[in-house]
Amino acid sequence: MRLRGGARARTTLSDVARKAGVSPITVSRALREPHKVSDKLRETILGVVDEIGYVPNFAARALASRHSGIIAVLGPVLGSPGFSPVASGIEDRFQAGELRTQFANIGLDASEEARQLNLFVAQNPAGIIMESVAEFPVNRPLIDEIDCPVVQMMDTSLEPLDMGIGVCHRSAAKLAVRHLLSKGYSKIALLGGNKDIRSRRRFEGYREALSDAGLYQPGYVFDTEGRNSVADGHSLMRCINSRYPEIDAVFCHDDELALGALFAASQLGLRVPEDLGICGYNGLHFSGVDDPPLTSVSLPLYEIGFKAAEMLMAALASGERKEGAVELEVALVEGASTRR
Amino acid sequence: MRLRGGARARTTLSDVARKAGVSPITVSRALREPHKVSDKLRETILGVVDEIGYVPNFAARALASRHSGIIAVLGPVLGSPGFSPVASGIEDRFQAGELRTQFANIGLDASEEARQLNLFVAQNPAGIIMESVAEFPVNRPLIDEIDCPVVQMMDTSLEPLDMGIGVCHRSAAKLAVRHLLSKGYSKIALLGGNKDIRSRRRFEGYREALSDAGLYQPGYVFDTEGRNSVADGHSLMRCINSRYPEIDAVFCHDDELALGALFAASQLGLRVPEDLGICGYNGLHFSGVDDPPLTSVSLPLYEIGFKAAEMLMAALASGERKEGAVELEVALVEGASTRR
DNA sequence: GTGAAAGCGCTAACAT
DNA sequence: ATGTTAGCGCTTTCAC
Secondary structure, eight states: OOOSOOSOOOOOHHHHHHHHTSOHHHHHHHHHOGGGSOHHHHHHHHHHHHHHTOOOOHHHHHHHHSOOOEEEEEESOTTSTTTHHHHHHHHHHHTTSSOEEEEEEOTTOHHHHHHHHHHHHTTOOSEEEEOOOOSSOTTHHHHHHOSSOEEEEEETTSOOOSEEEEEOHHHHHHHHHHHHHHTTOOSEEEESOOOSHHHHHHHHHHHHHHHHTTOOOGGGEEOOOSSOHHHHHHHHHHHHHHHOTTOOEEEESSHHHHHHHHHHHHHHTOOTTTTOEEEEEEOOOOTTSSSSOOEEEEOOHHHHHHHHHHHHHHHHHHTSOOOEEEEOOOEEEOOSSSOO | OOOSOOSOOOOOHHHHHHHHTSOHHHHHHHHHOGGGSOHHHHHHHHHHHHHHTOOOOHHHHHHHHSOOOEEEEEESOTTSTTTHHHHHHHHHHHTTSSOEEEEEEOTTOHHHHHHHHHHHHTTOOSEEEEOOOOSSOTTHHHHHHOSSOEEEEEETTSOOOSEEEEEOHHHHHHHHHHHHHHTTOOSEEEESOOOSHHHHHHHHHHHHHHHHTTOOOGGGEEOOOSSOHHHHHHHHHHHHHHHOTTOOEEEESSHHHHHHHHHHHHHHTOOTTTTOEEEEEEOOOOTTSSSSOOEEEEOOHHHHHHHHHHHHHHHHHHTSOOOEEEEOOOEEEOOSSSOO
């Protein structure tokens, strides 16, 4: 397989230098550190760059400078609605800087996490922001070896690797369940899986809150199979209703599951919130599609992304791998799906 | 800002070579073209690689070999449900190869398309797969300059750049509208924007089909504002109902808009399909959340992605930039939202 | 403020 | 099947 392109040689820094009558390094400076070059020269150089359409070669740049300018962002479900605000936060913070972000999906598998980490290490990333899926710090040694700052996102319950920012999923889940209890619901199901560490923390919070009230029922925990959360919530809710008609509230692992549950309830003739209380997780907005509007645990998703980026930049600026985890607050936003 | 990592020097190919008692190029071959190295040597070398934890430096590799091994995938809304099967098709085809795919969002803006193309050119991609958003081939000169094969996805109505694969959105839209007409609907609205070239093709198909029947009404075309299609469909449908209660069917730009319209209809007390026919676009599955199940124009999304990747690999194997567009079939999948 | 020299880590091309 | 040589295009370091 011929992976190279055509015969046409790309223009290089030297081409620009020759045409501008300066040395290559001056062109390099004009492009990366304009203030270090005299106004006159800079103007000439940038003119030539434009004229001959010079595009820098990132591989050469990365090789010579020992950094690629890439910030690697690793997460389990980058395409999910819940991740989207996080990504926006990250991109907004890096906006207009010299760093480029690159996203990679690691699914729910610690070994894929390791594989992707290795792929990025090969690229000398400037930094890594990750939402780890490993329950146990199996990839800890790998991360320790990495020559760049690492920010661990989303979950503060993990043993921190370098820097961390997130929420406590366990207490967030407790908050949700206690809210349901305070509204008079008592047979409360959990919808959605034991899939990764954050899910398990939510499960723990759910179990603790119910155990405290003497109402925990292992049979009321329902795992999802697929990834299309709305449809999952829908089918799961139907299944719950047929097998455990006594259940009077559901706490869902994410808002899409909750939305699916809401649709199913409506089709089953269950009144929400009278017959069934529904509480979601993440605090997404469905602009009226959810009728009644869903109660949800609102996470500062955008802020997590933004601050993760900020911590990374601070570490890069100082040149140190700092330690320290930041925990942000969550809030229960009461809609109409739990009011009674 | 110190972008470099810590002081620890990364192990290099030469380190491996020294330890294994061979020359660097032999290590390089053992890693990339194992069959060219004797079994014995290969075993020794891979042992050393494992032992000292050698990770190749992609920048050096890219610089020396003049290709980065990256396949750039550019599209307007990579996170959308409609794009997801396309991405799977692409990734499945490249699975286990030496090429890595890298995705980038270009939004709905031809200038962002140009910017991203330039960013990738700087990385010497092995190939590019793109879903262009430019109505006019403004980026054509840029693409002509690119030293690698380019596959244009989704829309066969564009002047082909190198290779193309997709469907004819105009006739697909016609198919949908004719279906609605055949079911006895006559006041048919169009939901969803004039945002990119594919949207406009659908609009053209819609207009043609209705004009042929003498039923085209410019006022029945409704543009969306936002990106959250379900919510958009929902609010737009409510607005349509209040302003044009006579409308008896809607053809939606995508299935999520259609889903939103379906929810709104149900809340408005409109019976689907009796009072209102709804037809979507893309052929996604909502597993029972859509009740009644939506009629939709089904596109071979996965196949488009898979074949785009295939065309690219064929071009790489032959070393030529081939020309030629492939048009795939679409099908109208009748649900219960247009049956009457 | 500008330049010369050296080399980042790897692979292509050409030996042997 | 393995090695030698040269160089990819840029940035670092140090000199002026």
